[in-house]
Amino acid sequence: MTTLATRPTAGLRPSDARTWLSRPSGGWRQSAVNKAFLLPAIAVFVFLFVIPLAQTFWWSLTDFTGYSPEAAFVGLANYRVILTDPSMLAGLAFTLLFGVGTTLLITLLAIPLAVQLNKAFRGRNLVRSIWFFPAIPSMAILGLVWRYILSPLDSGALNTVLGTFGLGPVSWLSDPTLARISVIVVGVWAATGWHAVLYTAYLQSIPQDYYEVARIDGATPRQQFFGITLPLLTPAIVISTFLLMTGGLKVFDLPYTLTTGGPGFSTYTITQSIVVSGVGQGRYGLASALAVMFTVAVAALSFGQLWLTRLVEKRFT
């Protein structure tokens, strides 16, 4: 910015240059240059988001099969099918449970973990890496590995361990309730470390002076946590919970590889409905209608959550 303001562009007359220099903010030319830098981002946004979204909306009003560009306009018929067919919305309950459950659990676990990882101790970087590791492999790979660990057979890895203590076998993935819990637990295990690292980064930006003053005033570690750490972490909580909620509501790969949505529809997700029932079956119109409804619902939930966390943020900062 400074460089641009102090170096008149070639072709400008001295008077123009003086004018340029006299306005550090750059005037309309500078403003145009600044805006030009936004063009790549706008182009990406338009091509990768606006156009596909508009196209999805259009398809949701047609009987598009994905095999022919000719699609008949069917109005709101696809929306009617979704709202009247229970199995299209079979994934709604678990999607919400997964989104809310993982957001709460990960947040509750990641903040104390980050506080511990932020303390000085021998091997801290190694411990941080170990916690961060589950975030590296894809969820699909983790799902396949955990499928073997949580196998309901006596020979399943976890059941074998339980068997040595005379316990089990437990129907981890074959009982609907346990299957739901298993998927959520694996999701929490996989993402807690990543979010703890996010919180650690924010923790490092909290000035140590606050803690020193608090200690001088006789504040206990608990009081320091609730009086200083937690309020100053609210910006990180906003970001983390927003990412968790949007990611959780869109979850597909983990339940698909761990349980394939079963038993029955117990771990079926909305995204699985869109991918399997729509795209996989050449019913793009229907899948698009489901995607539009889901996008609106996720947006509403996410903005609601953002609004709520912003309120909390304002209250504490």
Add this chain to the structure above:
Amino acid sequence: MKRRSRPTALAALAAAAALALTACSGDSGDGGDSGGTTTLTFLSWTGEEQMEQVIDAFEEDHPDIDVEASYSPPVAEYIQALQTRVLSGTAPDVFLIAAENKTNLINGEHVLDLSGEDFVENVEPFNLETYGRDGKYYGLSLSSWAAGYLYNKELLAQVGYDAVPETWDEFLEMCAKLQDAGITPFLESVDQMPTTVSAWVGAKNAEMEPSLDDQIFSGESTFAEQWTPELEEYNRIFEEGLMSPDVVGLDGDQVRDEFANGRVAVINGGPWFIGALKEANPDLDFSFSLVPAIDGGEPFAAGAASPGYAINSKADEDKQEAAKTFLRWLATPEAVELFQSLTNDVTVTSDFEPPVDPTFEPMVPSIREGQLYLPMIAWQRAEDVLNVEAVAQIQRMIRGEVEPEQVAEALDTKLAAS
């Protein structure tokens, strides 16, 4: 000013989008003939390692045709790749028609009718009819697969059996004996349509005229009427405690591993297990059998015709002729033998007898005679929708959440909504 600039910006963006899309579409679709050689584009379902040898042999026999192959692994990725190319008008001249795309390809008139061509004459009618409609054939399917039961001969011998019995009642009796002897009798993965249910419905279908699915899909009959007895029989094994309901949490590979380690006497499976089982446990003495029969019927196999080679109906006439030459060559005994030796598929042409693994021999007659059934392929519309629903509802039945009749009724509801 701002108002005027908006349409301009939109027009610029639209132009840019059109330019980008044109650039992306790539293949102009016209080229291919040069110097008397016809270039045939082909999207292969079979892996490059195997198919390349087949194509080389074809090109050696037909130097005037150059096959330009691209590869996409089955199933979802292939279906997606082909669909994208069909939609963008850049479909290959030859591609595979499969259970997952046959309805859309036939409805959209993207595939050429092959009935009447000389190269379909020596192919098992079951395979041709699988990818056909109203007497027309749209795919040259040269092989089939079958799934049945795999049994551990050593474990069965411990309770006095040398093979899987031919009836379901006898089979349940054998399972009870195995269980009493402390052996897990049977595990069947139900992450897909159970092999047992497919085979039983298939056996019933083979005895019916018009076929079971013709009756259901024409509205003459219902799933509740046709499927409930078979589902009730299947549910017996869970009600009698002879198979754990935990199978709803298992996939085929987990069941196979249990079998390989000698922890279960009988499992469901197909020829794709043979290599893995022999590798995991070379001493395992096992064999295949058909699924035991119910209601005085005959043992039957679950299975289907492999995807068929189809010709793009939108391709130029000379390309279509070259494609027919390619398909004609693929159906020759020499080509079938080469293909079979590379893929181990059980081929179904009348002039070539495929060698198979001895353990799989009990299944071969069913394959060669087309005595196979897979609901998802036999269903006449909404195949995937019904399959997803059936698998989920059968899992619920196994868990005791719904009755067999409710499973069948759910399929009727799904069919009515599709």
